[in-house]
Amino acid sequence: MADSGAHRHHTLTVLVENKAGVLARVAGLFARRGFNITSLAVAPTDDERFSRITIVVDVESAPLEQITKQLFKLINVVKITELDPSDSVERELMLATVRADPRARSEIIELVQVFEGKIVDVGYDSLMISVSGPPSKLDDVEDLMRGYGIVELQRTGRVALPKLERQAPRLRSVSGFRTGTGGSGPS
Amino acid sequence: MTGAQALIKSLEMAGVEVMFGLPGGAILPVYDPIIDSPIRHILVRHEQGAGHMAEGYAQATGRPGVAMVTSGPAATNIVTPLCNAYMDSTPIVVITGQVPFTAIGTDAFQECDTTGITMPVTKHNWLITDAQDIPRIVKEAFHVATTGRPGPVLVDVPKDISNSQMEWYWPDDVDLPGYKPTIKGHPRMITEAARLIGEAHRPVIYAGGGILKARAAEALRELVDMIGVPVVTTLMARGAFPDDHELCLGMPGMHGNYTAVTSMQKADLLIALGSRFDDRVTGKVSTFAPDAKVIHVDVDPAELGKVRRPDVPIVGDCRQVIEELVKAVRALGGSDAQPDRSPWISQIREWQAQHPLRYEQTFEADGPLKPQFVLETLRDNTPEDTIVVAGVGQHQMWASQYWRFRHPYTWVNSGGLGTMGFAVPAAIGAKVGRPDRTVWAVDGDGCFQMTAQELVTASSERIPVKVAILNNSYLGMVRQWQELFYEERYSEVYLSPDLPDYVKWAEAMGCVGLRVEAPEEVEPAIDKANNIDDRPVVIDFRVDSFEKVYPMVPAGGSNDDIILDPAHGEGGH
Numbered sequence: 042m043a044d045s046g047a048h049r050h051h052t053l054t055v056l057v058e059n060k061a062g063v064l065a066r067v068a069g070l071f072a073r074r075g076f077n078i079t080s081l082a083v084a085p086t087d088d089e090r091f092s093r094i095t096i097v098v099d100v101e102s103a104p105l106e107q108i109t110k111q112l113f114k115l116i117n118v119v120k121i122t123e124l125d126p127s128d129s130v131e132r133e134l135m136l137a138t139v140r141a142d143p144r145a146r147s148e149i150i151e152l153v154q155v156f157e158g159k160i161v162d163v164g165y166d167s168l169m170i171s172v173s174g175p176p177s178k179l180d181d182v183e184d185l186m187r188g189y190g191i192v193e194l195q196r197t198g199r200v201a202l203p204k205l206e207r208q209a210p211r212l213r214s215v216s217g218f219r220t221g222t223g224g225s226g227p228s
Numbered sequence: 229m230t231g232a233q234a235l236i237k238s239l240e241m242a243g244v245e246v247m248f249g250l251p252g253g254a255i256l257p258v259y260d261p262i263i264d265s266p267i268r269h270i271l272v273r274h275e276q277g278a279g280h281m282a283e284g285y286a287q288a289t290g291r292p293g294v295a296m297v298t299s300g301p302a303a304t305n306i307v308t309p310l311c312n313a314y315m316d317s318t319p320i321v322v323i324t325g326q327v328p329f330t331a332i333g334t335d336a337f338q339e340c341d342t343t344g345i346t347m348p349v350t351k352h353n354w355l356i357t358d359a360q361d362i363p364r365i366v367k368e369a370f371h372v373a374t375t376g377r378p379g380p381v382l383v384d385v386p387k388d389i390s391n392s393q394m395e396w397y398w399p400d401d402v403d404l405p406g407y408k409p410t411i412k413g414h415p416r417m418i419t420e421a422a423r424l425i426g427e428a429h430r431p432v433i434y435a436g437g438g439i440l441k442a443r444a445a446e447a448l449r450e451l452v453d454m455i456g457v458p459v460v461t462t463l464m465a466r467g468a469f470p471d472d473h474e475l476c477l478g479m480p481g482m483h484g485n486y487t488a489v490t491s492m493q494k495a496d497l498l499i500a501l502g503s504r505f506d507d508r509v510t511g512k513v514s515t516f517a518p519d520a521k522v523i524h525v526d527v528d529p530a531e532l533g534k535v536r537r538p539d540v541p542i543v544g545d546c547r548q549v550i551e552e553l554v555k556a557v558r559a560l561g562g563s564d565a566q567p568d569r570s571p572w573i574s575q576i577r578e579w580q581a582q583h584p585l586r587y588e589q590t591f592e593a594d595g596p597l598k599p600q601f602v603l604e605t606l607r608d609n610t611p612e613d614t615i616v617v618a619g620v621g622q623h624q625m626w627a628s629q630y631w632r633f634r635h636p637y638t639w640v641n642s643g644g645l646g647t648m649g650f651a652v653p654a655a656i657g658a659k660v661g662r663p664d665r666t667v668w669a670v671d672g673d674g675c676f677q678m679t680a681q682e683l684v685t686a687s688s689e690r691i692p693v694k695v696a697i698l699n700n701s702y703l704g705m706v707r708q709w710q711e712l713f714y715e716e717r718y719s720e721v722y723l724s725p726d727l728p729d730y731v732k733w734a735e736a737m738g739c740v741g742l743r744v745e746a747p748e749e750v751e752p753a754i755d756k757a758n759n760i761d762d763r764p765v766v767i768d769f770r771v772d773s774f775e776k777v778y779p780m781v782p783a784g785g786s787n788d789d790i791i792l793d794p795a796h797g798e799g800g801h
Binding site for chain 2: 061116
């Protein structure tokens with residue numbers, strides 16, 4: 042889960058037609074090329090004809106270019122965007138059941154509050170917590186909870202959207218911000 | 229109208245004139261309206277045959293081939309042709325029956341997950357869930373199969389969908405938001421390509437099967453005549469540029485000729501047109517054409533940079549890009565602005581003179597009949613627009629090496645997948661598509677035994693194909709590798725020259741069967757076969773078991789280490 046450093050995480054958001062079997066086509070393509078999917082999230086978009094698949098893979102960039110091109114050849118794939126973590130907003134949700142005997146309970150509640158999480162269920166000697174946020178924050182919560190004893194844990198996999206531009210288009214063209222202007226070759 | 233009637237009517241609307249197939253339980257409803265349809269249906273003896281016939285038809289005509297089979301085992305039997313068509317970018321449309329939609333997932337009789345199984349070997353596939361979708365999906369299927377990089381598609385039709393009612397319509401257009409192939413090349417890249425060509429002193433055009441798919445042979449000819457650059461034609465592109473043109477160097481690759489292989493190695497510019505840097509062409513990639521800059525034109529963006537990073541990548545249809553490239557070269561001064569390449573051309577002439585393809589046929593009694601001699605005699609005694617269809621193995625390589633292709637679409641073979649048994653059914657498909665042409669299948673004895681039963685189809689449907697079996701009584705290519713790389717330890721490669729008796733077998737299938745054992749019998753037998761036009765002919769040529777295909781670049785080896793025939797005492801490293 043955690044960033045290893047040797048490889049780089051790449052986040053692909055893939056807009057697909059909302060049809061039966063599309064996820065199998067996408068996942069099958071990754072499997073055939075021997076790529077392990079780190080996380081995967083699928084959900085409908087505001088347009089009911091399309092769904093968005095957010096895939097996190099852990100590969101070097103050269104094979105990623107090939108898989109992106111192969112992915113784009115799938116008839117049901119409409120658009121693929123690779124999101125740079127520094128240039129996008131990423132969010133993930135985690136649910137975890139944590140062992141919480143009466144002495145530990147208030148500590149856990151306090152920690153969860155620090156991370157702006159919620160206690161969503163309370164059991165005899167355990168708590169269920171819910172935390173959302175950037176994946177790295179969830180990693181931190183996971184590490185902290187491990188000390189108390191994690192009974193069950195489920196993360197959704199990340200979803201992401203590109204960050205919004207902060208400069209007006211006119212200013213952007215004046216300052217030459219980004220390389221999107223002018224004719225760039227076929228990518 | 230029922231779904232089944234709509235399916236057949238949709239095929240008619242899509243321009244289908246002929247289809248290859250074999251009925252069964254789940255596809256039964258669709259076979260009923262065939263009786264009233266103008267579409268010619270050819271009843272095959274095995275579903276694999278239907279698929280390869282559709283491929284042969286498509287390769288010979290450029291139009292999509294159509295095959296229809298039932299569910300379960302029929303669907304799995306046609307997986308090989310689908311994969312073959314996928315590897316060779318051949319447009320075929322396969323219709324499969326499926327158990328009733330309500331029974332899917334219950335392990336019903338003859339149920340299999342056809343769309344799941346064929347997903348990796350089709351460009352796209354569809355499971356129809358509503359009879360009302362049939363015309364739309366058929367229209368989409370033909371569109372996807374034939375546009376962009378062509379390929380196989382499959383439509384799976386559950387039996388209850390075929391039987392249910394729908395309201396007929398025929399869509400004007402397809403709506404596939406995720407499918408918009410790039411056809412027009414990027415103008416700046418094309419200009420850049422023209423500039424690189426104008427600077428190259430040792431350029432080679434590396435023409436692939438994409439030339440034929442894009443119907444770009446004429447455009448290629450125009451480009452070559454303008455820039456005067458030699459052309460190699462890959463196994464999939466034989467015929468895309470005429471072998472009798474002085475700048476045609478023939479086939480490169482593992483069994484390519486010395487000049488084609490070496491000119492690419494020494495080139496300073498490779499102009500790859502619709503080719504995909506296949507391992508059988510490049511040999512060891514890290515040592516392939518080390519000094520060459522690369523212009524790579526392909527309609528499939530995923531091919532650019534897959535194996536070799538191009539200096540000038542151009543996504544687009546080969547014909548359109550080549551036509552634009554001709555204009556761009558002309559704008560930079562045309563033929564007059566090309567550098568003097570006479571040293572390069574004379575170097576090539578020198579290689580051609582030093583290392584031609586060679587073999588020796590003796591005419592002494594009991595001397596072995598050489599397969600190359602058979603092919604040369606066949607070549608010289610058939611019309612020049614004969615369609616040659618090969619299986620996979622030594623005979624395929626010899627056919628590609630020794631035939632002189634003068635026209636596009638006269639060579640049909642299984643390149644990427646290397647499917648033994650391809651020749652007989654593909655030849656039948658080619659002959660159905662081009663009944664005006666002479667069609668010769670060149671086959672091996674191993675290949676022939678895999679799909680020969682389709683000659684029954686050919687006899688009963690009066691499809692007069694001709695089959696030349698180069699019978700060396702071995703799985704010859706495997707035998708060659710065992711001889712060269714496994715210390716002559718021959719493991720499971722011997723087949724026997726006369727078991728089966730090919731002449732009797734041919735006769736049993738309604739064909740004329742002939743046997744040839746000596747060189748002087750070759751031409752008379754071919755003449756006799758050429759004069760038979762009312763049924764298929766099979767000639768059992770008993771050829772030398774020990775003949776090997778040369779030159780050869782061992783698998784994984786560098787193209788610099790090409791091995792010439794050691795029997796001729798030269799060049800072997």
